[in-house]
Amino acid sequence: DAKTTQPPSMDCAEGRAANLPCNHSTISGNEYVYWYRQIHSQGPQYIIHGLKNNETNEMASLIITEDRKSSTLILPHATLRDTAVYYCIETLGGFKTIFGAGTRLFVKA
Amino acid sequence: GAGVSQTPSNKVTEKGKYVELRCDPISGHTALYWYRQSLGQGPEFLIYFQGTGAADDSGLPNDRFFAVRPEGSVSTLKIQRTERGDSAVYLCASSSGLAGGLEQFFGPGTRLTVL
Numbered sequence: 001d002a003k004t005t006q007p008p009s010m011d012c013a014e015g016r017a018a019n020l021p022c023n024h025s026t027i028s029g030n031e032y033v034y035w036y037r038q039i040h041s042q043g044p045q046y047i048i049h050g051l052k053n054n055e056t057n058e059m060a061s062l063i064i065t066e067d068r069k070s071s072t073l074i075l076p077h078a079t080l081r082d083t084a085v086y087y088c089i090e091t092l093g094g095f096k097t098i099f100g101a102g103t104r105l106f107v108k109a
Numbered sequence: 110g111a112g113v114s115q116t117p118s119n120k121v122t123e124k125g126k127y128v129e130l131r132c133d134p135i136s137g138h139t140a141l142y143w144y145r146q147s148l149g150q151g152p153e154f155l156i157y158f159q160g161t162g163a164a165d166d167s168g169l170p171n172d173r174f175f176a177v178r179p180e181g182s183v184s185t186l187k188i189q190r191t192e193r194g195d196s197a198v199y200l201c202a203s204s205s206g207l208a209g210g211l212e213q214f215f216g217p218g219t220r221l222t223v224l
Contacts, residue, residue: 034212043113043200043215044152087151096165097142097213099151 003027004088009104012082018075020103022088025069033064034091035073037084038102044087047073078107111135113216115201121222122191130186130219134203141184142213143176144200152200158184191223 005023012018024033032051036044048055048062050071055062061074075082087102114133122128134141139160144152154168161181169175173191178184188195198220202213 032211036213043202043217044213046212046214049212085151091211095140095157095159095211096167097154099144099153101149101151 003090003098004100006086006088006100006103008101009106011106011108012075012078014080014107014109015077018073018078018082018105018107020073020075020086020088020105021070022073023070024088024090027068027090031090033062033068033071034089034097035060035062036087036089036099037082038087039081039084044099047086078105080107080109083107113201113203113214115199115216115219117219118217119220119222121224123224124191124193126191126223128188128191128221130188130199130201130221132184132186132201132203132216134182134184134201135214136182138203138205138214139181140204140211140213141178142202142204143184143186144202145197146200146218147197155186188221191221193223196221196223 032049034049035047038044048060050062050064064071085102085104087099091097116131141158143155146152156166156176157164158178173189175187198218200218202215204213
């Protein structure tokens with residue numbers, strides 16, 4: 001079973017920031033938090049990952065709480081093309097990876 | 110550069126038949142993963158290779174499922190005596206396997222339908 005919990009769905013207005021939460025209360029000290037997204041009928045796409053520090057790349061920002069029990073993925077200016085299922089995953093070294101059901105993000109015009 | 114490719118894109122077979130699904134990973138990636146995904150669910154881990162060896166096959170549902178990667182590149186997922194419940198999208202992913210480069214790159218999947 002997945003060790004992370006996410007809301008099943010969220011809405012966001014186009015052009016606004018989308019903030020997707022994830023709880024990973026059982027995460028151990030050497031486990032990373034990875035985020036992927038899956039657009040309909042495509043394979044999942046890597047977004048970002050982090051261990052302790054906040055991370056930012058061209059796609060998104062990842063904010064990890066100090067106790068590492070939760071994180072938030074931020075899409076700063078959501079577009080219609082960001083409509084997808086977003087998965088938050090704990091993974092030790094990135095190998096065996098257990099996906100949950102994810103959060104279905106709807107970006108609305 | 111070329112991404113992960115999977116063939117065929119669609120496979121329709123009859124219950125009881127044998128099928129092979131192929132995955133071509135990104136060149137140079139040492140780690141290769143197989144998942145299956147049913148409608149409305151997240152990908153389900155099946156097996157992970159590091160080089161030629163299966164490092165973790167704990168996700169294979171039963172002994173009808175088998176995967177190989179004989180030369181450490183292309184991998185084949187083999188399903189014997191297919192059942193209707195095997196119908197799903199089978200996804201393959203690869204990663205560099207190096208520290209700091211563990212993000213997985215996914216192929217488009219093979220949609221298997223067992224009639």
